[in-house]
Amino acid sequence: MRKKQKILAAALVTLIILAATAIALLKDDRSDSRVILDHTHKTYIAPSCFEESNPTNFIENSTLGEAEELGYPPHSACTEEALGI
Secondary structure, three states, X not given: OHHHHHHHHHHHHHHHHHHHHHHHHHOOOHHHOEEEEEOOOOXXXXXXXXXXXXXXXXXXXXXXXXXXXXXXXXXXXXXXXXXXX
């Protein structure tokens, strides 16, 4: 009986560790989301909003994490909605 309890406890601990790992892997990390930096306006643009944003020529492909590090705000409400901000 004691051996079954140890096996059950080990299985339960393993299941908890696997669940925690799966949750961490499935968590959406927005900082890796692709954005376009407009260095003239010092803003970032979601790719789906690029055409309507009337960007300048001083642009760069980047990530949301880098845009936040630079302190750039979203270019428009379209960008906020597209990125879920």
